[in-house]
Amino acid sequence: MSTQSDNQTAAAGNRSSGWVVFVFFMIGLVASIISGWVAFPKLLYSTKQQPIDFNHQVHLEQMGGQCNACHFFREDGSFSGSPTLEECKSCHMYPMTGNENEQKFIDEYVNQDKEVPWLIYAEQPPCVFFSHAAHVRGADMQCATCHGDIKNSTSLREYQENRLTGYSRDIWGKSMLRLGEPDHGGRRQKMNDCAECHLKETGSKGNCFQCHK
């Protein structure tokens, strides 16, 4: 026949001790922090290479140093974005240099009459209305302010694609905490980034319908 205190002692003897529980807690904590900060970003983003390694610097030298030689405004004021095959072909119908990337471009795209599936670092979802004209022509902003110093680049950066949304990592920014400047030298491009800049430059974050029409 056992007493009540015997029962308590027996129960305590069967349980794990406090420090063991704490160790497990810490294991869980540390493991999740590590996987959240290290594994998660690697899982979330897949790394892709651009179909052709494009040298902006060389092209700018040839095109008079103007971004809008290729990234131009259309007559109606809308922005053309990346050049189409038609536009590239106006110079690169045939090889102009011995460059292997140029040869690849001609073989795989010009000769097959196929658009180059460029991966666009600054692509926004279709629910976002953004006017380049308002920023470049209206507010006299420089391309590099948002896009970084692309014009002096000799090679295209790797493209990190968010597996869930399909958009570039540049939009959120390299830093998961959204701290510091993005390493491409431009701006992060989430909604709050737009609002922040607008607040600073115009005194107002703007209205919803200005961008979400």
Add this chain to the structure above:
Amino acid sequence: MKIDRRCFLSLVIGGAVGTTLTPVPWKLTDDIAIWSQNWPWTPVPEDGPSKFVKSVCTQCPGGCGITVRTIGDRAIKIEGQPDHPVNNGSLCPRAISATQHLYGPSRIQGPMKRAGERGQGKWEKISWDEAIKTVTEKLAELRTRGKPHTVACISDTDGNGSSYLMDRFLQAYGSPNFIRTPSSADAQELALYLSCGRQGTIGYDFRKADFILSFGCALMDGCDTAGQVMSAFGEQDKKTRLVQIEARLSDTAAKAAQWVPAKPGSETALALGLGHVIVRDGLYNKAFIDNHGFAFEDWQDDAGNTHPGYRSLVQDHSPDKVAKATGLSEKVIESLARSFARAHRPVAVSGLGSAAPDSLDQALAVFALNALAGNFQKPGGVFLIDEPDYLSWTEMKIDKTASAGNQHPRVDGAGSEKFAHTRYLPNRLPEAINSAKGDSPVQALLVAGGNPLYTLADPRAAQKAFEKIPFIVSFSTFIDETAEQADLLLPHPHFLESYQDVPTPRGMAHTVVSLARPVVKPQYDTRHMADVVIQIAKNLGGFIENAFPWKNYEDFLRKSLSDQWKTLEKKGFWSDSRSRDTSLDKIFRTSSQRFEFFPMSKFAAMNGNGNKKAGVEKIELPGNIDKLPLVLVPYTSMRISDGAVANTPFMTKTLDANVVLENDVFVEINPKTASEYGLSQGDKATVKTQAGRAEVRVNLFEGIMPGLVAMPAGLGRTGFSDYIAGKGANVYSLIAPAADPASGLNAAWGARAAIAKA
């Protein structure tokens, strides 16, 4: 060391706490939001360079110029064309949302033949060759049997190139039965023809007029003239005074300087009453009437019989009598007459865009007010616009069969001795078929525009008549109420996919011809109806083939418009306000060469009709007044399409919750009348007329006269798509036609009705 459940829980809790200290939950939440916004079935506009194509909206007779923004082969947005003389950039919701019909599920995607019973909705896809062969064989067979006159064609217009080609085809084939669907234009055109001797339309210089007296015109409510009137009212100076005579506070009445709520059906009496005051007080334009008026005073015909003139006619319409008929005070009538007569540039308008048709006498009585003011062919006045003559024709020869067929009387009775001057009597067509003994007088029907089984008064009778027609071909773009009952569907392209010439819209004070053109490539396997008819003519051979020396409709337009085609291609329209005749000497082409107040031709027609008494006809509504004590009147709305083609889903979305709620339509009733029937706001009720009944809801509205029930026109569709069909009830199905004795046209401005709580 012992590992148990507590350790496991600690691990999980530690993991959970740790996760909150990582970006995982916050970043994932954000990413999931973006992922959900980009599901592949969410429509996304194309990206690319925009193009702007100038065209014209052909969804109603209004003829508004449009600019369509396209990206690639996709029409993105429709806006008003800023320099178009009709609408100057204004546009109604129907035109703005036309892309919903272009890309919507109501389209007929290719030629089809009926597979099940009529109306069952079972169709079998066929090729164009087979479809055209089927029609050709049927027509050839009827012709061989000597019955070409049993072929009829219904069209929603007789003014543009493709309707001319249809009519020409019937003539070459041997049928007199080209029938235009009814509209408020019918009585106006007849009134113009009888009083001025001209076939065409009445143009009003709304932009320069200083006083507009509108007898129930849906100037700012209707589809027919919306763009034109909206742009005119946007531009005009504040001095222009619009007076709206209407039993209901419509948008037009609400925007008018004065709203005159007269009893519906009393407009003729009111117009004559105004004439009475103007004549009595000598306020009319004496110079105009002396030099260019006929039958203002009593007149004698060739046989020496004396007939009453306008002065005698209005004698009976003293303000006290008219006050009783209209429910207005004598003071209002007197002051209205004086302000009209004293205005510098007044116009009196009726029948523009109204949901209910006018009687011929109403059209004549209102038109006569313009003659009293003598404001013809001058700025701010009335202009007589001839029917389109911009298409040049080659003469055609017809064979004996065609000649014999053409000499048969028309199946609708138009142009007969009884209705000598009326060109089309579509509302008599169902009766003519239903009352015929033996075979239907129409053996083959080509529905080339219009949607008669929806828009005809009392569509049930029309449905019965259609059941007797052995062969029905629909050229409709959409699976509308008429196409549902056809045997063969030969889909015409959407107006954003094809060429179409658009003649001067009604009410315009000068010539404006526009060109609708392909804005995008055809989405489906469609063919222009004029191309199909040209092909059928070629297949039939002989004189019929020779009458069509064109490759297709575009070839026909290019050749027959010659120089003007270039202007149309470049500008999208061509307009001519300079060559308008401002001299009054030659504009009246009646037998008297004057404006006829009491048209001799009408008198002759009425005599032929056995009606010796030369008076004014009042259109009485049929039905027992004890059992049906109220009057149902239809009304038009800018946000509801009341024509052949139904609303776009977008338009229905814009309707207020007291017009349409879920699938119920609201009728407007004055609170006083509603309380007599124990009805409150939102109640479900049944409206009953001689022609039918409908389930509705009640909207109490102070802006409608007691004793009336007003219902919007254009709802209660059965065709088109699930997005459109099944909303409300079709008001036309509640209003049986009432023939105007003077013209034979339907003049039922409403229907006797009863309402009871459901």
